Amino acid sequence: MKKKEIVLVYPPISPGNKPFYSMPPLGVTFLATMLKPLGQDPAVIDAEHEGLDVNTVVQRVTAFAPHVVGISVMTPVYATALKIASGIKKASKGIIICLGGSHVSATVAETFKHSPDVDYLFLGESEKSFFDFCKNGYKASDSIDGIVYRGTAEPVIKPKKQFIECLDNLPYPDFGLIDKFKIGSYRIPYSNKAVFLPMMAGRGCPHKCLFCSVHTIHGKNLRMRSPANVLEEIKQLNEKFKAAYIVFKDSSLTADRLWLEQFCALLKESKLRINWRCNARPDEVGPHVLKMMKDAGCHLITYGLESGSDRILVEINKGNTVEDNKKAVFLTHKAGILAHCIYIIGSPSESIESINDTIRLAARVNSLFAQFCKGIAYPGNGFYDWGIKHNVLKDRFWYVNERPVFKESFVIDPNIGGGLSLDGIDQEAWIRRATLRYYLRPKYFFRFISTCFMNPYLLFNAVLVISSVVTWIKKKKIICG
Numbered sequence: 082m083k084k085k086e087i088v089l090v091y092p093p094i095s096p097g098n099k100p101f102y103s104m105p106p107l108g109v110t111f112l113a114t115m116l117k118p119l120g121q122d123p124a125v126i127d128a129e130h131e132g133l134d135v136n137t138v139v140q141r142v143t144a145f146a147p148h149v150v151g152i153s154v155m156t157p158v159y160a161t162a163l164k165i166a167s168g169i170k171k172a173s174k175g176i177i178i179c180l181g182g183s184h185v186s187a188t189v190a191e192t193f194k195h196s197p198d199v200d201y202l203f204l205g206e207s208e209k210s211f212f213d214f215c216k217n218g219y220k221a222s223d224s225i226d227g228i229v230y231r232g233t234a235e236p237v238i239k240p241k242k243q244f245i246e247c248l249d250n251l252p253y254p255d256f257g258l259i260d261k262f263k264i265g266s267y268r269i270p271y272s273n274k275a276v277f278l279p280m281m282a283g284r285g286c287p288h289k290c291l292f293c294s295v296h297t298i299h300g301k302n303l304r305m306r307s308p309a310n311v312l313e314e315i316k317q318l319n320e321k322f323k324a325a326y327i328v329f330k331d332s333s334l335t336a337d338r339l340w341l342e343q344f345c346a347l348l349k350e351s352k353l354r355i356n357w358r359c360n361a362r363p364d365e366v367g368p369h370v371l372k373m374m375k376d377a378g379c380h381l382i383t384y385g386l387e388s389g390s391d392r393i394l395v396e397i398n399k400g401n402t403v404e405d406n407k408k409a410v411f412l413t414h415k416a417g418i419l420a421h422c423i424y425i426i427g428s429p430s431e432s433i434e435s436i437n438d439t440i441r442l443a444a445r446v447n448s449l450f451a452q453f454c455k456g457i458a459y460p461g462n463g464f465y466d467w468g469i470k471h472n473v474l475k476d477r478f479w480y481v482n483e484r485p486v487f488k489e490s491f492v493i494d495p496n497i498g499g500g501l502s503l504d505g506i507d508q509e510a511w512i513r514r515a516t517l518r519y520y521l522r523p524k525y526f527f528r529f530i531s532t533c534f535m536n537p538y539l540l541f542n543a544v545l546v547i548s549s550v551v552t553w554i555k556k557k558k559i560i561c562g
């Protein structure tokens with residue numbers, strides 16, 4: 082095995098289980114790509130996609146005999162990430178272990194209380210700070226911000242101050258750095274079978290939705306790459322990997338209207354035969370925008386509709402109305418674009434009535450894909466602060482202990498901890514009920530069949546969906562994502 086000085090790990094959410102759906106991780110791939118000018122040839126291990134268990138991750142990492150290992154942490158993989166760190170330290174004490182990602186960005190120095198094996202923590206987007214750290218011989222310095230390390234008594238915290246101002250200065254993530262990378266082995270729901278890759282056209286979000294913690298990573302100011310820079314990346318991915326489908330992971334690709342107009346115009350002019358999907362806020366789309374997106378190859382839009390109750394939308398600071406939600410999906414369908422809608426069950430003042438409003442809204446908009454998720458108190462989001470303030474979060478450190486995880490195709494079990502204890506509301510039972518009530522409607526059946534006529538590949542997806550629903554019913558588990 083070739084030695085690698087630096088190895089980055091994207092941990093498995095369900096160790097030992099290979100997911101049906103997954104996509105190459107962007108964050109760790111960016112970090113690895115940044116290090117190439119230092120003469121480094123880092124490896125990225127996508128343990129989620131490969132479905133590796135903790136021991137295998139440890140073996141794969143240590144086989145590279147690295148000096149530094151970086152692990153990316155979203156809250157649900159925290160316990161697993163700490164186990165990986167511990168396994169690596171046991172195998173070789175001298176390896177420096179760094180953690181970064183959304184969970185770490187929100188909890189700052191807390192990890193040091195939970196694990197003796199982690200040496201450095203990185204806060205927020207870390208391309209520059211991790212590069213500087215590596216360039217500085219794997220040590221912190223006064224000029225590196227967003228880094229936390231062990232001091233003699235207390236942790237030393239250098240808060241995150243600088244976000245990358247001009248995103249065009251970042252290199253394009255080199256997916257070839259992913260160990261055992263096979264582009265065709267990744268799969269997403271409801272694609273049109275094309276080879277796909279993820280991308281981010283911008284970072285940061287000025288909104289303040291209570292369930293979201295994006296600002297802890299990318300801050301509150303929206304920063305966009307230039308449309309030409311994004312188009313060039315698409316061209317390169319198309320030439321290098323034959324990628325013909327781009328998954329924009331931006332919080333909302335429609336946030337900057339002028340940017341979107343320029344980008345769609347450029348993409349259309351380029352004559353690249355690319356399809357793409359993105360997230361959008363319902364209050365940011367209208368007939369003109371949607372037509373422009375469709376003409377530029379947009380295939381699917383994911384909307385966080387969250388709730389069918391205006392009262393709840395106000396409570397969670399969503400900044401739009403149920404009417405905006407209905408209109409957005411209606412216009413999306415009218416423009417010939419597929420819609421995937423996400424709903425939350427378990428916002429702080431959720432009631433049976435508001436849940437029923439949400440289920441009714443979902444049925445009314447009748448999107449191809451509806452996903453009902455449990456409202457979860459992740460460190461860094463407003464649900465977490467609310468849960469602590471109102472004493473309805475049974476265990477504020479719920480993420481430290483391992484949890485049973487079930488994963489079949491796009492099914493992620495919301496049996497995850499961190500839900501708020503709400504009087505008289507069993508969120509998981511309601512998610513089950515909402516999902517069944519949604520998919521077992523004749524009107525949904527017609528939506529599905531009519532969409533299949535446009536894209537027969539959906540039938541293949543349907544087999545996967547049905548098999549996961551059957552497994553779910555058998556195991557009495559729940560669909561979320």
Ligand code: B12
Pocket residue numbers: 092093094103104105106107108109111112129150151152153154155156157158179180181182183184187203205206207208211281292293294295298330331332454459460461493561562
């Ligand atoms: C894409 C995505 C996913 C994809 C990931 C697929 C993949 N292979 O990448 C999927 C759909 C699987 C997913 C699932 C989930 N996600 Co998600 N996801 C995102 C999203 C939209 C973009 C992530 C991304 O690619 N960002 C771009 C890169 C550049 O940023 P990054 O990954 O954060 O990495 C940077 C820094 O964090 C840091 N960094 C990251 N790792 C490391 C490691 C080291 C060593 C260092 C030094 C630095 C570092 O530097 C990186 C470069 O700047 C973000 C929201 C967002 N806009 O960021 C939510 C987000 C990260 N997800 C979130 C959530 C809640 C989830 C789920 C729990 C949802 C659910 N209910 O199932 C699951 C959990 C999955 C898991 N593995 O634990 C939350 C995180 C909450 C938290 N406290 O962790 C976010 C912030 C969304 C939100 N609105 O709050 N997600």
Ligand code: SF4
Pocket residue numbers: 286287288289290293294295332333362385
């Ligand atoms: S949910 Fe979307 S719009 Fe709301 S704060 Fe998060 S990223 Fe911004």
